[in-house]
Amino acid sequence: MGFLEELKALLPGRVLTGEAELAPYESDALTAYRKRPLAVALPERKEEVLGAVRLCHQYGVPFVARGSGTSLSGGSLPVEGGVVIALNRMNRILRLDPKARIAVVEPGVVNLKVSQEAAPFGLYYAPDPSSQPISTLGGNVAFNSGGAHCLKYGMTANHVLGLEVVTPTGEVVRLGGESLEGVGPDLHGFFVGTEGLLGVAVEITLRLLPKPEAYHTVLAAYPSLEAAGEAVSRVIRAGLLPGAMEIMDRLSIEAAEKAVRAGYPPVEGLLIVELEGPKEEVAEEALVLEGVLRESGALELRVARDEAERQAIWKGRKAAFSAVGRLSPDYLVQDGVVPRSRLGEALREIQRLSREYGLRVANVFHAGDGNLHPLVLYDGKKPGELERAEALAGEILRLCVRLGGSLTGEHGIGVEKKGYMPEMFAPEDLLAMEEVKRALDSQGLANRGKVLPEVVRAGA
Amino acid sequence: MQHQIPIQKLGKEGEVMAHAIEACVHCGFCLPTCPTYVVLQEEMDSPRGRIFLMKEVLEGNLKLEEALPYLDRCLACQACVTACPSGVPYGELIATFRLWSEEKRHRFPLERTFRLGLLRTLPYPERFRPLAKLGARLKPLLKPLPLPKPLKAPLALLPDRLPEEAPYREVYPAKGERKARVGILLGCAQRVLRPSINQATIRVLQENGVEVVAVPEQACCGALNLHAGDKEGARALARKNLKAFRDVDYVVTNAAGCGSGMKEYPLLFLGEPEEEEARALAAKVKDLSVLLDELGFIPPPPPSRPLRVAYHDACHLAHAQGIREAPRRLLKAAGLEVLEPKEWELCCGSAGTYNLFQPEIAEALGRRKAENLKATGADLVATGNIGCLTQIQAYLDLPVLHTAELLALLYEGKDPLA
Numbered sequence: 001m002g003f004l005e006e007l008k009a010l011l012p013g014r015v016l017t018g019e020a021e022l023a024p025y026e027s028d029a030l031t032a033y034r035k036r037p038l039a040v041a042l043p044e045r046k047e048e049v050l051g052a053v054r055l056c057h058q059y060g061v062p063f064v065a066r067g068s069g070t071s072l073s074g075g076s077l078p079v080e081g082g083v084v085i086a087l088n089r090m091n092r093i094l095r096l097d098p099k100a101r102i103a104v105v106e107p108g109v110v111n112l113k114v115s116q117e118a119a120p121f122g123l124y125y126a127p128d129p130s131s132q133p134i135s136t137l138g139g140n141v142a143f144n145s146g147g148a149h150c151l152k153y154g155m156t157a158n159h160v161l162g163l164e165v166v167t168p169t170g171e172v173v174r175l176g177g178e179s180l181e182g183v184g185p186d187l188h189g190f191f192v193g194t195e196g197l198l199g200v201a202v203e204i205t206l207r208l209l210p211k212p213e214a215y216h217t218v219l220a221a222y223p224s225l226e227a228a229g230e231a232v233s234r235v236i237r238a239g240l241l242p243g244a245m246e247i248m249d250r251l252s253i254e255a256a257e258k259a260v261r262a263g264y265p266p267v268e269g270l271l272i273v274e275l276e277g278p279k280e281e282v283a284e285e286a287l288v289l290e291g292v293l294r295e296s297g298a299l300e301l302r303v304a305r306d307e308a309e310r311q312a313i314w315k316g317r318k319a320a321f322s323a324v325g326r327l328s329p330d331y332l333v334q335d336g337v338v339p340r341s342r343l344g345e346a347l348r349e350i351q352r353l354s355r356e357y358g359l360r361v362a363n364v365f366h367a368g369d370g371n372l373h374p375l376v377l378y379d380g381k382k383p384g385e386l387e388r389a390e391a392l393a394g395e396i397l398r399l400c401v402r403l404g405g406s407l408t409g410e411h412g413i414g415v416e417k418k419g420y421m422p423e424m425f426a427p428e429d430l431l432a433m434e435e436v437k438r439a440l441d442s443q444g445l446a447n448r449g450k451v452l453p454e455v456v457r458a459g460a
Numbered sequence: 461m462q463h464q465i466p467i468q469k470l471g472k473e474g475e476v477m478a479h480a481i482e483a484c485v486h487c488g489f490c491l492p493t494c495p496t497y498v499v500l501q502e503e504m505d506s507p508r509g510r511i512f513l514m515k516e517v518l519e520g521n522l523k524l525e526e527a528l529p530y531l532d533r534c535l536a537c538q539a540c541v542t543a544c545p546s547g548v549p550y551g552e553l554i555a556t557f558r559l560w561s562e563e564k565r566h567r568f569p570l571e572r573t574f575r576l577g578l579l580r581t582l583p584y585p586e587r588f589r590p591l592a593k594l595g596a597r598l599k600p601l602l603k604p605l606p607l608p609k610p611l612k613a614p615l616a617l618l619p620d621r622l623p624e625e626a627p628y629r630e631v632y633p634a635k636g637e638r639k640a641r642v643g644i645l646l647g648c649a650q651r652v653l654r655p656s657i658n659q660a661t662i663r664v665l666q667e668n669g670v671e672v673v674a675v676p677e678q679a680c681c682g683a684l685n686l687h688a689g690d691k692e693g694a695r696a697l698a699r700k701n702l703k704a705f706r707d708v709d710y711v712v713t714n715a716a717g718c719g720s721g722m723k724e725y726p727l728l729f730l731g732e733p734e735e736e737e738a739r740a741l742a743a744k745v746k747d748l749s750v751l752l753d754e755l756g757f758i759p760p761p762p763p764s765r766p767l768r769v770a771y772h773d774a775c776h777l778a779h780a781q782g783i784r785e786a787p788r789r790l791l792k793a794a795g796l797e798v799l800e801p802k803e804w805e806l807c808c809g810s811a812g813t814y815n816l817f818q819p820e821i822a823e824a825l826g827r828r829k830a831e832n833l834k835a836t837g838a839d840l841v842a843t844g845n846i847g848c849l850t851q852i853q854a855y856l857d858l859p860v861l862h863t864a865e866l867l868a869l870l871y872e873g874k875d876p877l878a
């Protein structure tokens with residue numbers, strides 16, 4: 001039997017090889033990159049993942065784990081001649097322990113589902129990427145995903161307590177455990193954010209938090225993006241730590257309004273601030289916040305009056321990326337990070353670059369973390385526009401690194417940004433990464449061709 | 461999303477399809493609300509996957525026959541339209557694609573005959589009634605037999621005894637001051653299977669000061685044909701309605717699929733001489749619940765005992781027409797407690813003739829919907845579409861009523877649970 005036959009024997013009826021079956025798996029949310037895999041495997045249990053990876057190892061076939069394919073950096077782009085291991089059918093919550101405040105889940109469980117299931121116990125799963133209604137925990141772990149509320153609570157890595165991983169060589173390892181106080185090195189923390197390069201997570205233990213007692217959500221309208229950016233620093237300087245601080249510019253407001261009608265004022269810069277915590281504390285902080293925002297030159301302040309209004313505000317914000325599809329047939333999303341103190345500077349420079357390249361740039365981002373999300377709008381039908389958009393996106397990335405930030409806050413390097421790795425890391429750093437990868441995956445099977453630039457490999 | 465669809469070659473239909481495909485940014489937000497994706501968890505059975513498949517076919521990169529199994533599994537429920545932040549008009553895309561592909565596709569002779577038979581029967585009450593009667597009579601005999609699923613499923617949905625349909629008067633006067641004069645679309649299968657829905661609709665409208673005209677020259681809306689890709693069949697029916705409803709203020713529909721079907725007339729006559737007239741008619745079409753809500757609802761006397769009703773959103777009301785609030789407002793105004801089931805956006809699996817062609821998925825969805833409705837703890841279920849009603853009833857041991865039926869019972873002072 002050859003590789004495919006063995007795989008089919010392992011997963012009867014669940015190995016896709018037909019043209020129409022493979023085509024929809026050709027890309028993730030970054031459709032500028034497409035590759036047809038050899039096959040797509042649909043395991044339903046972790047033993048099947050193990051079996052599939054072992055076969056890949058035995059036959060030297062590269063593989064890519066896939067969650068919901070919402071990666072914006074080509075992370076779940078298939079490898080030519082390789083297998084896609086689609087984990088969507090592994091979508092069970094295996095255990096939810098309200099006393100220990102943990103949930104043990106399969107990797108294909110969708111982020112939002114955890115909070116929904118935990119809600120009856122007054123608990124929730126804090127990291128809230130905008131893609132939370134659809135992205136999987138496996139994907140979240142691989143990318144160390146963040147979200148609006150990660151300002152206060154940290155990214156995915158801060159909420160993963162333990163992992164069970166199938167390594168590229170076909171072994172099963174358990175990393176971490178069920179509590180924050182682990183013994184020994186933080187190996188699960190090491191795995192989070194490695195973009196599927198070191199294996200497939202088949203079971204994830206998550207920390208749950210008690211739901212805040214009260215929320216206070218404010219929309220502050222500013223005459224410029226910079227002014228909104230300035231306000232963020234003022235809020236932090238005033239000693240407040242809001243649950244979330246997000247900024248939207250005119251283009252993204254326009255797009256989100258069209259999609260959701262959240263009631264955003266049509267201004268140049270919109271700041272969303274959300275306080276959360278015990279009732280009295282939130283009430284006190286709300287007064288301080290109002291003072292700070294008024295002083296910061298806000299044109300208008302709007303407070304969500306009830307849960308429905310609050311939900312509408314967040315729905316609009318979280319729909320913003322996709323909604324930009326209403327303004328332009330194509331776009332590239334970047335997610336460079338700059339130190340919060342240099343937000344205003346970065347935004348000004350991006351606007352200048354946008355004019356220089358003659359391409360619109362929409363901005364909607366986690367301001368509290370300095371995590372920008374410039375969306376470079378282009379029309380792929382016009383010759384040369386994709387190339388121009390990529391060049392502009394590259395300039396923005398370089399700008400972030402120059403200002404002391406980083407290439408990516410949460411969307412990962414994938415294939416899209418791997419060429420920029422040398423901008424941020426010295427050759428020695430890259431070599432060290434490469435060595436770790438090789439030590440754990442000598443054949444380079446797991447997510448081959450992602451994250452690490454070829455240059456290093458060639459030189460190594 | 462980028463595409464190389466030869467729009468010039470495909471004409472107006474090509475434009476509609478290309479526009480929808482272009483608007484898709486491949487973000488996946490539509491996945492969790494897609495019933496086939498929820499059941500199968502495979503990309504080609506998701507809206508995003510289907511859009512991609514249609515693109516590939518239209519570009520000539522993929523054979524139509526390869527893509528069809530996945531496109532055929534689409535319920536056209538349009539939950540993906542509600543979920544899509546990018547405004548992809550998926551409903552238009554799939555309807556147009558089905559029209560475009562029907563003549564190009566291969567069907568086995570038996571399947572072709574079965575489909576044609578359906579399309580030539582269901583939309584015509586005078587043809588469908590005798591068949592349904594026969595089916596209902598044979599049901600007890602056939603039920604224990606190991607029939608193939610495509611035959612078993614429709615049989616299970618037939619009532620044990622077919623009710624008689626009283627003849628319609630041409631005009632039903634408004635009670636009190638007349639607020640509007642509307643034409644009622646009587647529909648097709650619904651007239652045969654559950655004539656009480658039309659009777660209840662007329663009653664409720666009269667109570668609300670509406671004069672109702674049951675224009676005799678009308679026909680089935682044609683949605684069944686349109687969604688099965690039978691363009692000419694659909695147009696023939698639609699032409700009759702364009703004429704029949706020229707002189708009324710509004711056309712009231714009480715089946716979700718008919719309402720959205722008539723609103724799709726402009727698509728059906730894209731680039732044809734009737735396009736303008738189709739637009740005008742589509743603009744006059746209103747679901748019963750919306751019309752009542754807009755005219756200022758005069759509620760019936762409250763029920764004699766507290767009633768908890770779970771409201772089920774029919775896809776072709778909620779997703780295709782964006783109607784969710786109006787029916788709930790009516791039920792609340794009528795003194796009922798309205799409960800919300802989990803997964804409201806998920807189709808019940810009825811979806812026109814879906815039951816007949818995809819019985820396994822339909823059953824999985826039907827069960828799931830019934831469980832969610834049951835879990836609300838309601839005394840009964842209300843919905844705005846006969847298809848959902850029969851489908852849900854097959855899996856649920858609570859009374860399932862059309863919103864109009866429920867309201868009519870209350871106007872008559874009757875206990876809906878009796």
Ligand SMILES: Cc1cc2nc3c(=O)[nH]c(=O)nc-3n(C[C@H](O)[C@H](O)[C@H](O)COP(=O)(O)OP(=O)(O)OC[C@H]3O[C@@H](n4cnc5c(N)ncnc54)[C@H](O)[C@@H]3O)c2cc1C
Pocket residue numbers: 028029064065066067068069070071072074075076087107128129130131134135136137138139140141142143144145146147148195196197199200201202321322410411447486487488
């Ligand atoms: C509209 C939109 C908004 C978004 N907003 C945010 C946001 O606010 N914050 C944010 O951080 N991201 C955001 N993203 C990016 C994306 O949703 C996240 O990166 C998400 O974590 C990807 O999850 P997924 O299930 O779709 O994974 P996929 O895209 O399928 O995979 C992502 C990566 O994870 C790997 N992977 C998947 N499962 C496993 C596993 N079990 N074990 C090992 N590796 C695995 C894949 O190989 C791939 O490299 C957004 C994306 C979109 C389209």
Ligand code: SF4
Pocket residue numbers: 322325483484485486487488489490491507508511540543544545546547548
């Ligand atoms: S939500 Fe809309 S834009 Fe996103 S993949 Fe689905 S159809 Fe495309």
Ligand code: SF4
Pocket residue numbers: 493494495496497506507510533534535536537538539540541550
């Ligand atoms: S119409 Fe319904 S079944 Fe078809 S793709 Fe959209 S959500 Fe899925």
